[in-house]
Amino acid sequence: MIKGLWAGVALALATLSAVVHGDPGDERILAAREALRTGDRGTLEQLDRERGSHPLDPYVQYWLLSNKLVRPDPAPIIELTEFLLQDPDSLLAERLRADWLRRTVRDEDWSGFLRLYADLREPDAELRCHYRTARLNLGDTEVLAETRAQWMELTDSHVACEPVLRALATGGAVGADELWWRFRRQIETRSFAAARSTLAWLAAGEMPKLARLDHAVKSPEAYLDRLPANFAATRPGRELALTALVNLARQDDPRAAQVRFQRISDRLDHGERAYVHAILGHYGALARLPQASEWYRAAGDVAMSSEQRAWRVRAALRVEDWRMVESSIEALPAAEQARPEWIYWLGRARAALGRGDEAAALYRRIAGEPHFYGLLAAEEGGELFSAPTGNGAVTAGDTARAAADPGLQRALALYRLDLRTEAAREWNWALRGQDEGFLVAAARLALNHELFDRAINTAERTDARANFDLRYITPYRPLIEPQVHERGLDIGWVYGLMRQESRFSAPARSSSGAQGLMQVMPATGKWVAGKIGLPNYHPGMLTDPNTNVLLGTSYMRLILDGLDNHPVLASAGYNAGPSRARRWRDQRSLEGAIYAETIPFDETRDYVKKVMSNAVIYAAMLEGRPQSLKQRLGTIAPRPVEDQ
Incomplete structure (x- = not known):
């Protein structure tokens, strides 16, 4: 039995090797992707006829069918149905259903929409709204009662929900006061077009x-x-x-x-x-x-x-009005009260108000969880963070299952062809509903192929208190450590920031243009290059990991020097700019955790918390001794007069 199991592993790994190291059909896949981009249906049809045994063959067929669905010709029902029957649980089947559903909306085929929708695994906000409309158009009045119960939750709903919401409003099921409250929330979120639509549902004399x-x-x-x-x-x-x-x-x-x-x-x-x-x-x-x-x-x-x-x-x-902190948290809905940040701060409020036993009970609810508030809660109980020892066990069977999984094989082939968006979708889809053993094996598979972001993301789906060797990997150490030491930076902090920036994906590029391991903006790279005397800088240099880390760590040093040598301020500055980090200080000294919690930008607030908790975990792993998050957060000095 053991011999047969390892034979299966060997076969799976041999198949995987072919997927990873190239396939003679790669050029055909790339040509089909380009034909889709340019709308060249003739080339897509020709390439689809050349179908062979390439793991990405289904993509060529999917691209052709999606191209046909957006054209005015009748939808190719037989071809669509055959494709869905081939592998009904695959990502491409899900995407084709979604494309076909949007076509039925365009054709106002509401019966067809409901038939297809029943097999959709993960409908997006638009399709969930169209589902309501389909039911309404087919005479299902229960959808009105369901939507009425969610009226305020749908304030920022997709525009596709408008027909059902309008039916409620104009049918008298929603009163003027609720319409005005919807309008107010839309004004607050700057959804001005939606606010105008809401006003149109008021009675004529009230508009x-x-x-x-x-x-x-x-x-x-x-x-x-x-x-x-x-x-x-x-x-x-x-x-x-x-x-x-x-x-x-x-x-x-x-x-x-x-x-x-x-x-x-x-x-x-x-x-x-x-x-x-x-x-x-x-x-x-x-x-x-x-x-x-x-x-x-x-x-x-x-x-x-x-x-x-x-x-x-x-x-x-x-x-630091702890009574108001307590009463404000107690006034939150139950689902919001259960969030780790409010459990922690409620504990702090009760401790400050002299109710230590109640505070300790709250801390115990989240202590030990490897996130910002779990680390802080543990420290309130006197426990510093120590990196767990031992790694998640992976059996030969788990390894074979992950290596042979068609979705993961397609993802690896897509990564090989640098079709990274499609690859990440395929990888994540393959993880749905999988058990712990498969997930750990998949994370190790990703790590073996230097897909560091997939390794981390996959490991984060496993037991939160295990698999730290996969959650907090340390790639590029020969490149990173010398530059960190040269600039006198804390290695845990640098790894913690880099993990948050790119998850160690060297090709990463943000929508704003930030690039590489440390997500350096071209303008920032030019400024830093000038400061450190890097000759002949040009933005293309950011794709080189060595140069990217040189510029990123130099920027960290420059920011740290200008922000009281405080890692919390410097982390905020790295994400949102040093001038903002300065302005967010107070006229008096402020606890570092309170500074982090009251950063006004959602993205930066989340970023600083994750960078600082990452830094503690990395330091514990790299230094082999317990670490204090509270000590790293420290105290933020008052804002200087010139910044007030």
């Missing part, structure tokens, strides 16, 4: 003039300064004044909005005043204004978005 809406959005200060004396006589008049206040608070210092609010507050009702106070509290907290907590208090129990609720906690944290 404001759209020209006045545009004025309130584009020139809120001028709009408020020229409000007619009788603006508050109607609901539309008051709502447009609120719209202007929201936009002024977002675009400018919230204090400018407060001044104008005070002028008109006596003409607004209690609920409208509470709403404005929540808006002021939110934008005041983002601007790190000390009065943000007072504005939030004045808002009382007015309905708030999840973002506003979160910033109510952060506003209280910034001024």
Whole structure:
């Protein structure tokens, strides 16, 4: 039995070797991909007829069928059905169903849509909305009741949901007050086109003039300064004044909005005043204004978005008002209270209020989990982070299953052809529903092929407290360590930042143009090259790992020198720019964890937390001794007068 098992492993690995090291049909696959890009249906048809045994043959057929679906000709039903029957659980079958579903929407074939939709595994937001519309158009009125129950959750829904939402609004199932609340949330999220659509669902006598809406959005200060004396006589008049206040608070210092609010507050009702106070509290907290907590208090129990609720906690944290931290977290819905950050900060609040036993119970809920708050919670209980010993066991059977998996084989072939987007999709699809053994084997397979980002992402699907050798890999050490030591940087911090930036994918390129292992922007690379005297710099040099690490680590050193030699500030500066990291300090000393929690950019806030927790884990693994996250976070010095 053992001999047969290893024979299976050998066969799987031999097949895999052919996938990875090349195939005579590679040129045909690339030619088909180019024909799809240019819309050359004739070439696609010819290449599809040449089908052989290449692992990516299904892609040529899929590309041809997707090309046919977007054309005005009748959909090729027989060909589509045959393709779906070949491998109904594959990624390409899922993508073709989605393409075909969009075609049935275009053709208004709602019965056909429902038949296909039943087999779709992971519908996106657009198709979920079309599903509602299909049911409505076929007389299923239950969809109206279901959508009515989710009315406020669908404030930012895809435009494809509009037919069902409109039917609710114009049919009287939703009242004017709910329409106005939907409008408010859309204004807050700058979804102005959606807000205009919502207004169109109001009764004719309640609709404001759209020209006045545009004025309130584009020139809120001028709009408020020229409000007619009788603006508050109607609901539309008051709502447009609120719209202007929201936009002024977002675009400018919230204090400018407060001044104008005070002028008109006596003409607004209690609920409208509470709403404005929540808006002021939110934008005041983002601007790190000390009065943000007072504005939030004045808002009382007015309905708030999840973002506003979160910033109510952060506003209280910034001024270390632990009673308000506690009450604000306790006011969160249960699902939000269960998030690690609020469990931790509720524990901190209760400890500060003298209820240590309650705090300790909260810490125990997340202590030991390898994330920012799990590490902090463990430290509150006196436990520093130590890297777990031992690696996840992989059996010969697990290795054979991963090596022979058709989805992973297609992904590796796609990576070989540098079709990285398709490859990542194929890889992730192959992991769906897999057991721990398969996932660990797949992560090791990725690592063996130097697909470092796939190795990490796959390992993160496994037991959170195991497989640290796969979660926190240290590739490129001969390249990285000498440059880190030369610049006097902490190796754990550099690896922690690089892991967050690119997950060690040298070809990585962001939508904004950042490139390589350290995601260096071309302009930043040019500036750093000038600072360190790197001759003949040009953006193409960023694709070279050695140069990329040279520029990235040099930039880290320059930022660190300019930001109090503090890794929290420097991490924020690396992501959002040093000037922002400076401005986000307070007029007094601030605990590093509170600084991180109150960073106003969602991306940067998440980034800093992950970089700092990564740094602790890497340091524990590389140095072989326990590490303190709290010590690394330290204290952020007050903002200098010139930066205030």
